[in-house]
Amino acid sequence: MTETMDQIFVLLKHRILAHSPVSVQPIFSAALSAIAILVVFATLFALTTILERKGLGRFQNRYGPNRVGPFGLLQPLADGLKSLTKEDIVPHSADGVVHMLAPIVLVVAAFLGYAVLPLGRNMTAINLDAGLLYFFAASSVVELAIFMAGWSSRNKYSLLGAMRAIAQMISYEVPLILSTITAVMAAGSLSTGAIVESQTGYSGIWPHWFVFTPWGFAGFVLFMIAGIAESNRSPFDLPEGESEIIAGYFVEYSGFKFALFFLGEYIGMFAICGLAITLFLGGWAAPFSFLTWAPSYFWFFAKLLVLIAMLIWVRATLPRLRMDQLMNFAWKFMLPMALINLFAASTWHFTPPGAIRWIVGTILIAVPYLLLGRGLMQSNKLEKRTYRFAD
Amino acid sequence: MTTPVNYLLISALIFAIGLAGALVRRNAILVLIGIELMLNAANLNFITFWRYSPNPEALTGVMFALFSIGVAAAEAAVGLALIIAVYRHFNTTDLDQVDSMRG
Amino acid sequence: MNPPVFGVYLPIVVLAIAAAGFAIAPLALARLWSKNFSPRKPGPQKNSTYECGLETKETSWIPFRPEYYLYAIVFLIFDVEAIFLLPFAVAFDGLGLGAAIAMMVFLLLLVEGLVWAWQKGVLTWV
Amino acid sequence: MSFAIIAVFTVAGALAAMTLRNLVHCVLALVVAFTGLAGLYLQLGAQFVGFAQILVYVGAVAILIVFAMLLTQSHEPLAHLTVAPGWVTSSLVAVAVFVILAWSIRSSAVGARSIQPRPEITVRNIGDSLMSQFVVPLEVTGLLLTAALVGAVTIAMREQRMNR
Amino acid sequence: MDQKLRIELSKQGIVTTTLEELYNWGRKNSVWPMTFGLACCAIEMIATSMARYDLARFGAEVFRPSPRQADLIIVSGTVTKKMAPQVVRLYNQMAEPKYVIAMGACAISGGPFKQGYNVLKGIDRYIPVDVHIPGCPPRPEALIDAFMTLQKKIDQQTLTGEGRPRHLDPEAPSEFVVPRFGAHDLEPPNNPEVFRILNNIDSRNPGEVDAGGD
Amino acid sequence: MTTAPVKEATHDERAAGCGQDELLEIALGPHHPSTHGVFRMDVVLDGERVVKLKPVFGYLHRNHEKIAESASYLASMPYTDRLDYICSLTNNWAYALAVEKLAGLQVPERAEYIRVITAELTRLVNHTATIGFLTQEMGASGTPLMYAFREREKILDLFESLTGSRMMCNYMRFGGCRVELPAGWLEQTKKVVEEFPRFLDEYEQLLTGNEIFMARAQGVGILKKDLAIDAGVTGPMLRASGVNYDIRKVDKYGIYDRFDFKIPLGEHGDVYDRYMVRMLEMRESLKILHQALRDLPQGPLMDPKAKIRGFRPKPGEAYGRIEAPKGELGFYLISDGSPNPYRYRVRPPSLINLTVLEDMCRGYSIADTIVIFGTVDIVLGEVDR
Amino acid sequence: MLEEIKARLDAAVPGCRSEMILNGSPSGQHSLLLDSAHAVEAATFLRDHAELRFDYCSNVTGVDWLEAQHSPGYLEVVYHLYSMEKKRGPLVLRLRTENRTDKVHLPSLTPVWRSAEFQEREIFDLYGIIFDGHPDLRRILMWDEFEDHPMRKDYVEPDDYEYEPTAHDDILAKAKQHAMGKSQEP
Amino acid sequence: MLGEGILKGLAETARNFFGSFVSKERLTTVQFPEERLPQPEAARNFPFLVYDGDDSQAGLRCVACQICEKECPPKCIFIQKSSDKKPDYIGKQQFYPAVFNIDVSVCMSCQICVEVCPFDAIEMDNAFELSTTDRFRGLLWSREQLAKPNSYFHNIHPATAAEVDERLAEAKARAEAKAKPTVAASTTSQPDSQTTTS
Ligand code: SF4
Ligand code: SF4
Numbered sequence A: 001m002t003e004t005m006d007q008i009f010v011l012l013k014h015r016i017l018a019h020s021p022v023s024v025q026p027i028f029s030a031a032l033s034a035i036a037i038l039v040v041f042a043t044l045f046a047l048t049t050i051l052e053r054k055g056l057g058r059f060q061n062r063y064g065p066n067r068v069g070p071f072g073l074l075q076p077l078a079d080g081l082k083s084l085t086k087e088d089i090v091p092h093s094a095d096g097v098v099h100m101l102a103p104i105v106l107v108v109a110a111f112l113g114y115a116v117l118p119l120g121r122n123m124t125a126i127n128l129d130a131g132l133l134y135f136f137a138a139s140s141v142v143e144l145a146i147f148m149a150g151w152s153s154r155n156k157y158s159l160l161g162a163m164r165a166i167a168q169m170i171s172y173e174v175p176l177i178l179s180t181i182t183a184v185m186a187a188g189s190l191s192t193g194a195i196v197e198s199q200t201g202y203s204g205i206w207p208h209w210f211v212f213t214p215w216g217f218a219g220f221v222l223f224m225i226a227g228i229a230e231s232n233r234s235p236f237d238l239p240e241g242e243s244e245i246i247a248g249y250f251v252e253y254s255g256f257k258f259a260l261f262f263l264g265e266y267i268g269m270f271a272i273c274g275l276a277i278t279l280f281l282g283g284w285a286a287p288f289s290f291l292t293w294a295p296s297y298f299w300f301f302a303k304l305l306v307l308i309a310m311l312i313w314v315r316a317t318l319p320r321l322r323m324d325q326l327m328n329f330a331w332k333f334m335l336p337m338a339l340i341n342l343f344a345a346s347t348w349h350f351t352p353p354g355a356i357r358w359i360v361g362t363i364l365i366a367v368p369y370l371l372l373g374r375g376l377m378q379s380n381k382l383e384k385r386t387y388r389f390a391d
Numbered sequence B: 001m002t003t004p005v006n007y008l009l010i011s012a013l014i015f016a017i018g019l020a021g022a023l024v025r026r027n028a029i030l031v032l033i034g035i036e037l038m039l040n041a042a043n044l045n046f047i048t049f050w051r052y053s054p055n056p057e058a059l060t061g062v063m064f065a066l067f068s069i070g071v072a073a074a075e076a077a078v079g080l081a082l083i084i085a086v087y088r089h090f091n092t093t094d095l096d097q098v099d100s101m102r103g
Numbered sequence C: 001m002n003p004p005v006f007g008v009y010l011p012i013v014v015l016a017i018a019a020a021g022f023a024i025a026p027l028a029l030a031r032l033w034s035k036n037f038s039p040r041k042p043g044p045q046k047n048s049t050y051e052c053g054l055e056t057k058e059t060s061w062i063p064f065r066p067e068y069y070l071y072a073i074v075f076l077i078f079d080v081e082a083i084f085l086l087p088f089a090v091a092f093d094g095l096g097l098g099a100a101i102a103m104m105v106f107l108l109l110l111v112e113g114l115v116w117a118w119q120k121g122v123l124t125w126v
Numbered sequence D: 001m002s003f004a005i006i007a008v009f010t011v012a013g014a015l016a017a018m019t020l021r022n023l024v025h026c027v028l029a030l031v032v033a034f035t036g037l038a039g040l041y042l043q044l045g046a047q048f049v050g051f052a053q054i055l056v057y058v059g060a061v062a063i064l065i066v067f068a069m070l071l072t073q074s075h076e077p078l079a080h081l082t083v084a085p086g087w088v089t090s091s092l093v094a095v096a097v098f099v100i101l102a103w104s105i106r107s108s109a110v111g112a113r114s115i116q117p118r119p120e121i122t123v124r125n126i127g128d129s130l131m132s133q134f135v136v137p138l139e140v141t142g143l144l145l146t147a148a149l150v151g152a153v154t155i156a157m158r159e160q161r162m163n164r
Numbered sequence E: 001m002d003q004k005l006r007i008e009l010s011k012q013g014i015v016t017t018t019l020e021e022l023y024n025w026g027r028k029n030s031v032w033p034m035t036f037g038l039a040c041c042a043i044e045m046i047a048t049s050m051a052r053y054d055l056a057r058f059g060a061e062v063f064r065p066s067p068r069q070a071d072l073i074i075v076s077g078t079v080t081k082k083m084a085p086q087v088v089r090l091y092n093q094m095a096e097p098k099y100v101i102a103m104g105a106c107a108i109s110g111g112p113f114k115q116g117y118n119v120l121k122g123i124d125r126y127i128p129v130d131v132h133i134p135g136c137p138p139r140p141e142a143l144i145d146a147f148m149t150l151q152k153k154i155d156q157q158t159l160t161g162e163g164r165p166r167h168l169d170p171e172a173p174s175e176f177v178v179p180r181f182g183a184h185d186l187e188p189p190n191n192p193e194v195f196r197i198l199n200n201i202d203s204r205n206p207g208e209v210d211a212g213g214d
Numbered sequence F: 001m002t003t004a005p006v007k008e009a010t011h012d013e014r015a016a017g018c019g020q021d022e023l024l025e026i027a028l029g030p031h032h033p034s035t036h037g038v039f040r041m042d043v044v045l046d047g048e049r050v051v052k053l054k055p056v057f058g059y060l061h062r063n064h065e066k067i068a069e070s071a072s073y074l075a076s077m078p079y080t081d082r083l084d085y086i087c088s089l090t091n092n093w094a095y096a097l098a099v100e101k102l103a104g105l106q107v108p109e110r111a112e113y114i115r116v117i118t119a120e121l122t123r124l125v126n127h128t129a130t131i132g133f134l135t136q137e138m139g140a141s142g143t144p145l146m147y148a149f150r151e152r153e154k155i156l157d158l159f160e161s162l163t164g165s166r167m168m169c170n171y172m173r174f175g176g177c178r179v180e181l182p183a184g185w186l187e188q189t190k191k192v193v194e195e196f197p198r199f200l201d202e203y204e205q206l207l208t209g210n211e212i213f214m215a216r217a218q219g220v221g222i223l224k225k226d227l228a229i230d231a232g233v234t235g236p237m238l239r240a241s242g243v244n245y246d247i248r249k250v251d252k253y254g255i256y257d258r259f260d261f262k263i264p265l266g267e268h269g270d271v272y273d274r275y276m277v278r279m280l281e282m283r284e285s286l287k288i289l290h291q292a293l294r295d296l297p298q299g300p301l302m303d304p305k306a307k308i309r310g311f312r313p314k315p316g317e318a319y320g321r322i323e324a325p326k327g328e329l330g331f332y333l334i335s336d337g338s339p340n341p342y343r344y345r346v347r348p349p350s351l352i353n354l355t356v357l358e359d360m361c362r363g364y365s366i367a368d369t370i371v372i373f374g375t376v377d378i379v380l381g382e383v384d385r
Numbered sequence G: 001m002l003e004e005i006k007a008r009l010d011a012a013v014p015g016c017r018s019e020m021i022l023n024g025s026p027s028g029q030h031s032l033l034l035d036s037a038h039a040v041e042a043a044t045f046l047r048d049h050a051e052l053r054f055d056y057c058s059n060v061t062g063v064d065w066l067e068a069q070h071s072p073g074y075l076e077v078v079y080h081l082y083s084m085e086k087k088r089g090p091l092v093l094r095l096r097t098e099n100r101t102d103k104v105h106l107p108s109l110t111p112v113w114r115s116a117e118f119q120e121r122e123i124f125d126l127y128g129i130i131f132d133g134h135p136d137l138r139r140i141l142m143w144d145e146f147e148d149h150p151m152r153k154d155y156v157e158p159d160d161y162e163y164e165p166t167a168h169d170d171i172l173a174k175a176k177q178h179a180m181g182k183s184q185e186p
Numbered sequence H: 001m002l003g004e005g006i007l008k009g010l011a012e013t014a015r016n017f018f019g020s021f022v023s024k025e026r027l028t029t030v031q032f033p034e035e036r037l038p039q040p041e042a043a044r045n046f047p048f049l050v051y052d053g054d055d056s057q058a059g060l061r062c063v064a065c066q067i068c069e070k071e072c073p074p075k076c077i078f079i080q081k082s083s084d085k086k087p088d089y090i091g092k093q094q095f096y097p098a099v100f101n102i103d104v105s106v107c108m109s110c111q112i113c114v115e116v117c118p119f120d121a122i123e124m125d126n127a128f129e130l131s132t133t134d135r136f137r138g139l140l141w142s143r144e145q146l147a148k149p150n151s152y153f154h155n156i157h158p159a160t161a162a163e164v165d166e167r168l169a170e171a172k173a174r175a176e177a178k179a180k181p182t183v184a185a186s187t188t189s190q191p192d193s194q195t196t197t198s
């Protein structure tokens, strides 16, 4: 029974495919997967926007949207309808074609990554041998889309925002990739499916997730930080830092094109979270051995929601970094830490299992962390201060 | 259906386009783009020959392509840096103007 | 079983096309709406670029500082490095210490470049 | 069929990259050409190279070119289709090169080769041979990359920053 | 008019009714204001979006800094003559459909400062205002009330026909003259297309004006 | 109105540059999300560094002074509410003080105590709003601002039940205060004052130690002592630069000499100091409030000599100033014996504190500029009047 | 106190014809009228003198004395000085122009106290006093194209009263006038 | 240091998040149209004219002395004195306002008119839901719109209203004591008789 529940979507797909002629089956199969991904994640996008707004509301001692439909759940629908019927302005100095293409390219690029994400057991649209590389290749197109948007608007703020976004994304892409390599080393494959498979075991009730190793934990944290930066979320949301450059690269976008940017951003964020889950959090594997009865996709989406909630939480709390601090952080903290983590991971594999490997691994990560962190604080002359009082 | 000839022809075509561009266009960046295209055409050749070689198990072609990508990237970085330096000096990226200014 | 078109990569292509359709469809719908009901009303003011409510000045071309380029170079180098690192990592468990050391050397070379750049202040955003 | 589509894309991209007026459009067309080439690699079964091509060329080189362009094009957003004086000869040379190449390809024996059974090359194979057979080239590439980094940075950096 | 056409029209009528409802529902529930504050009233506007009053409940907390993405400009505060061109320009740059709430005495008429030489005597001289909310400053609740009045107004708009709102009428303008800075005053001092002044009313007997009072 | 690209090398870093790349000119404002309304800065950037910054004022010039000169003394009182519209009560006080000097009125003790209480509450309101907006400018997505406004609402409730309006209190009169405290007001105020430190603790928890906040604030926008004095900077900004000058202590106006409180002083004069000085000042205000609420005497509220209508001071002039939350707020009045002041002048602390904006911002990035600007704490109604 | 300062000033800045202006109100803030030729010198003295140290210029005000009040109408600038170091003040300085039409030049004290910068600009804008030596004398509150000086007592506002629902006093008169002008037009 | 501050901040927001589900203090929203905070006694928005008795026009306390018109800072009151007189609540013959307009689109809610009115005829209302789509017709309030009964006044400002009533009653008593012979006063309405609540 659990087996069928687990594989229900796979079986459903096979059932549908069985009714179609063999020659078109591959196309059908691909189309079914594609549509499933689009529908599920577009819905998740809608859901997340409202959850984020409500969640932020709660963080801020208020309700958040709660009037449109039950509990305000129809709010995204209203927003979508409004955007759809809003006038579409293309500045007359803008490059019309590129201006038009940019959001489309962004959305396509953001969606492409999902092809290799295992959303559940046997639920990967395509299991590529170089899956991880494919994911990064696909997401690197996002930068281009952002550039297209910023450049084609011919607006100071948008170009500045686009350049910032690109600089930020390329800077965090390096630690992003490097931090995944630890997981790749452990799993011995670039295939996302294989990476998840290698984490599905349990010792007792505890799962074999990579995050439960020193390097895995560090890798996960680094990956999440870099991932937040990649998806331009707070506290790395400088490209659209409204207190400085209005709205960043999409200043000039109105109507549904603007909504597409929103969509693209959120989709990218989900993809990054999904990858983090795949790499470090055991993908669709249940968190405890006694919980395996729940379907695999349930676990994947549960973890995804938890990560999204974390991102919302972070957004509710932190102020934004400055551009130079952002870049410094990427190159002078994230990158060295990622390299050190790489080193720690390989040491881990060369030391025999047991307590010693934990100690060595932890020290290898903690000491450089403290040193680098201290150095970063000192180079910026940050300190706790005391104050004088006069009568 | 697809034979190596098709791939090689495409490769030759791209090479020729890159060459023409590099020769015809006077903007330094475009020239560089042309050169990149030519390098890519060469890469395509590597892969094609590897794929259609008697023993594709030997990864020589693939490795060659990989290294070539690395080298091309390095080349692009240096080339563009040069262009920037030239631009800073002559305030243009038009090679003719650079030429005449130097003279 | 290799599908006739695009080989195993068919799902990617289909996904890309579907995503593009997903993006284009509402745009088309919006266009249709504006054609039938809510006419677009471009105007010299409305379609000029936004600048904090001030009158737009003609050019929006802005000079950039070379920092962007410097970061891009470092990024490029590390990107290429990642290309070599990934296969290494995949084959890692089957490789001996020697390979690991070879990789270390490769990495160290790059780290050296990084350290050099760091010291030169390339990684300092001014 | 898929080959034809990708080939058309690639060639069109390459052509556009070399003929368009607007530099940014050129780069965007170039990206199309790069992506098409990656598609060709994938067709040929070189998955890793294909994706590496996208990652490096689309994700990094194109960005680099864009940055360089914005750095140098602050005054002239549109590169006029300035062509070299001897553009006729140059094009003829290019055409000639193509003709010769095409002729030699047609006449060579390669065309007769039949495709071998699909080799099972995985990333692991690549990693294995990289760390065994190709260790020396790897290190050399590392050196080259470092040298390129140093060189490019030195050239591109402003004079006064070097002095500091 | 022949039979067929009439049937056709009525069919369309049905279609437009449901479309209209959907359209109005979407518009009224997703009014994104522009981040735009002028003076004291702006503080109350901010307070309205804060925890105590929480404008977000209506789905309107998405304050957009760019006029392209905003639906509503809340003119919250004194519009000076120096600022007026900017306000009009911002309004012009907004995408249709766009709404204006004149918040507070100053925005409506110049308010307490209307005797000032640099104060515009009401923003409705240059742009059409949908809802006025008097007060100095109006309480946050009053702004919410104005917001709901706007929603009601949106709800009553028709999609086609004579009574359709300005933004659906291809003839109606979508941008308005931006006044220029003159040597003594703004030029022109008002936009007669928008500002329907009641000039012929005897100011000594204004009782007539409010004959149709609310 | 916009400045041409600067060609001269104003910035030391630029001086070393090769001089061919152009500077970027950006106008921040008048419609800009974080210029506190309609302020505008014409900024010249070299990359992201600010080379030159020219504030442009006047977008909220409401002719307050001109209107006041054609209105009676009393009629200007509600207008002072709208100067610095976040702290209307201190504006009231400053104006009342100037008129009292001009006409020689005595304020009864109870009224003085109430004035102190309301003024210190106003200081709390102002500082919470300021630091809230400051974090907003640093890019926090509203949370600290919401918390700040949550506390502000509590105090606004007090204002409303005392004066009838949340923001435009119009409470003080020449020679006293307008109405008696409503029933239960004192208890409520005591409760708010008791609970306020908890908010401050929370806020410090949220921000003061936050690394991102520290990185954004420390060492940014440094204002040197001498420059601060020269440029007439007053208020928390001056004290953050280390100058011990608080008009409550210097002039001892009202009854401030009866309270025991201290003046927090900064050392570096950067954004962080300006933030911390405000935080600490709030704690000192709470001390004053405790004492004032404890000692509030009974008695009349108005000087019996004072007249509401037909108020005509003798010819002469007076300058009265107080320590408003933003700095020295002064009113300069010239009377010619008529019911209207002949000259009515507001000395706006916000405007004069802006004098040093360029000096503080030069060399920092544009994101810093916004933050520095936030710590100057201006209100446009007062800057432009 | 003021006499003492005056004496010191007269001694230190030869030729400085300062003059005490008495203030009739209970505030007792009397002031010192400086002649414009020596104003900068005198100001610098007041700022730098070790015992006086008026290092802080708090308030700068323009005043328009119409002909009606003072037979040759003139414009006046009033400076309120304090000492942050000695915690003293205010010292009130006044400067007068010769008339209110063409001879409206005064020396700027911005070089002495930077806090005067914006306030002098404001006075230039609203009163039309031209401060010689001011680093950046542009209009500050009104737009650059504006030609009048609205804070002067004889400034006439532009006529933009279309309709006044609550006609009152002069506003009513203006609105009426305007309405009549309008109704004649068509 | 080193991330500790960020974690503290996260803890703080988390506390508020979970607090919002349990405590009113952490969920301060008042859902306006349905929930309302009680307005304090002193709350003011725009003035209204108090009338005694049932006739909203005849019972107006205002005697058109025009003091408020003169003292109103933004000059938003417009009064036209009647040509005839009618008795006020003491019975004294007084003028009444033939026209009494307040332009609430100008009024700055300063309460000065209330302060200066010697007859307690004008008071501050606290109604604020006044948004309208028509500036000219909706925001110029005439005498008819401004008149509100004394009971309304008691309703919104009970303490002040009681005070005012007391004062008026006193004044009336004094006037009656002074002007014993004149009995005409009794014809007018009794100001203190309708302290009804609703
Ligand atoms: S209406 Fe009142 S509160 Fe609003 S801006 Fe005008 S003066 Fe300020
Ligand atoms: S409240 Fe103030 S502004 Fe309003 S009518 Fe009364 S006096 Fe005039």
Ligand code: SF4
Pocket: H061, H062, H063, H064, H065, H066, H067, H068, H069, H079, H116, H117, H118, H119, H120, H121, H122
């Ligand atoms: S309301 Fe009062 S002050 Fe105004 S006219 Fe009537 S009686 Fe006189």
